[in-house]
Amino acid sequence: MAISKVWVEDGCTACGLCADVCPEVFVIEDVSTVIEGVRYSDYEAQIKDAADGCPVEVIKYSE
Numbered sequence: 078m079a080i081s082k083v084w085v086e087d088g089c090t091a092c093g094l095c096a097d098v099c100p101e102v103f104v105i106e107d108v109s110t111v112i113e114g115v116r117y118s119d120y121e122a123q124i125k126d127a128a129d130g131c132p133v134e135v136i137k138y139s140e
């Protein structure tokens with residue numbers, strides 16, 4: 078299954094890791110924000126790496 082939805086739950090510390098790992102999907106505003114309109118399935122490995130690497134585990138996705 079391909080990733081079709083990505084979101085960031087409350088608790089992001091704006092550490093920047095996800096935007097470093099996958100700048101095509103995550104941008105740091107006050108907190109990490111998922112860029113809309115991206116074909117997330119094109120960045121599956123990076124999204125999973127970002128979710129795995131997030132120190133507070135607030136990156137979620139659905140397939």
Ligand code: SF4
Binds near residue numbers: 088089094131
């Ligand atoms: S890796 Fe996690 S804590 Fe760090 S900016 Fe991204 S969502 Fe926020």
